[in-house]
Amino acid sequence: MINIGVLGYGYWGPNLVRNFSRLTNARITWVCDIDQKLLADVPRLYPTIQTTAVFDDLLKDPDTHAVVIATPVSTHFPLGHLALKAGKHLFIEKPMTMTVKDARFLTKLARKKRRILMVDHTFVHTPAVEKIKEILRSKTLGTLQYIDCVRTNLGLLQKDTNVIYDLAPHDFGVLHYLLGRNPTSISATGASPHNTGQEEVAHISAQYGKNLFVHSHVSWLSPIKIRTMIFVGTEKMLLYDDMESSEKIKIYDKSVSVTKNPKLLRQLRIGYRTGEMVSPHIPVAEGLAGATLAFVKAIETKKAPASDGRAGTDVVGVIEAATKSLRQKGKSIRV
Ligand SMILES: NC(=O)c1ccc[n+]([C@@H]2O[C@H](COP(=O)([O-])OP(=O)(O)OC[C@H]3O[C@@H](n4cnc5c(N)ncnc54)[C@H](O)[C@@H]3O)[C@@H](O)[C@H]2O)c1
DSSP states (O other): OEEEEEEOOSSSHHHHHHHHHHOTTEEEEEEEOSSGGGGTTHHHHOTTOEEESOHHHHHTOTTOOEEEEOSOGGGHHHHHHHHHHTTOEEEEESSOOSSHHHHHHHHHHHHHHTOOEEEEOGGGGSHHHHHHHHHHHTTTTOSEEEEEEEEEEEOOOOSSSOHHHHHHHHHHHHHHHHHSSOOSEEEEEEEOTTOOSSOSEEEEEEEETTTEEEEEEEESEEEEEEEEEEEEESSOEEEEETTOSSOOEEEEEEEEEEEEOSSSTTOEEEEEEEEEEEOOOOOOOOHHHHHHHHHHHHHHHTOOOTTBHHHHHHHHHHHHHHHHHHHTTTOOEEO
16 A cells, blocks of 8 residues: 655546545555645545644655655646655656756656656546557557647636746646657747746647647646647647547548659649548546546556656746746747
8 A cells, every 4th residue: 555645625626536446455644735724624534544734744654655746837846845855755746847957856856765656747647548548559640740738727827936837847748748758849929918927829840750749738728728739740749638528639640741842943733631530539637537546556566667867857947947938039949
């Protein structure tokens, strides 16, 4: 049985407690939040869980093997550092830290302490993303040329980070898992229409080597929630719509072909192919169910999970570079 303490019981913490509590081989021992009012419900919902406003209570408990950090992003590094120093396994919310320097430090410390460090790139642990990985591996889409991601909804505006730090880790976490690498260069633009000091909407363009271009649109200023990723290949196109309850993935037998007419130099011959759409069956599962299970499995098997410290560090590299570019009016930044 893996005993886990959860730090941060605001918006996301309760979802983590609920999902970890469902696992047969894990148990939540503590929930900690500096705002004690938020803990009032815990004893009623989970009579065996202890609550505290003092992080040290978790750290000093020898029976608590792992810590889950679901506090604001700017606190991830100092709190994660304390957890690893105390010898706990660490599940840390996305994005792992504010800077690559801090993410590297935690990754090294976890390795030195022989502890599992997992970043909650939630969607990486879903059946839909696993299916896309299988489809890409099979080359059903041909060669990938372009990926277009849209992740928008109304809020939740964060005080300590911009929309890139809040939403882009989902897209780039999934892309890191699917492509196994980071972009080579990034440029981003964005705006803060409400002058909050944090960009509320942003467009990120990422180049993966010479032949793959990715665009990610992230926004807190949308009346509707959109969670789509479109993968364009030389043979077919794939739509991943996480808001769809049953048909999350659709593969369209559509493509564009452009060939140069050898007789008329510089003249392009453009063809459009339109065929059937198929939607593979995907088991229905809450994203967080897979992530929480992956963490416990990693501790039990002593094997790094898919979204480990290295993946977390790479994703922080992308969002740090995107924010740097945004502050320099879209200048291209090498990642
Ligand atoms: N994986 C996902 O899909 C997903 C979704 C939402 C949020 N998140 C992440 O979860 C984290 C928390 O986000 P949120 O929306 O729940 O924020 P929130 O502000 O609603 O909750 C954070 C909680 O942490 C508490 N806290 C702050 N400092 C603390 C400390 N030192 N010790 C104990 N408690 C402390 C606050 O009192 C608050 O209750 C962020 O990193 C965010 O990016 C992830």
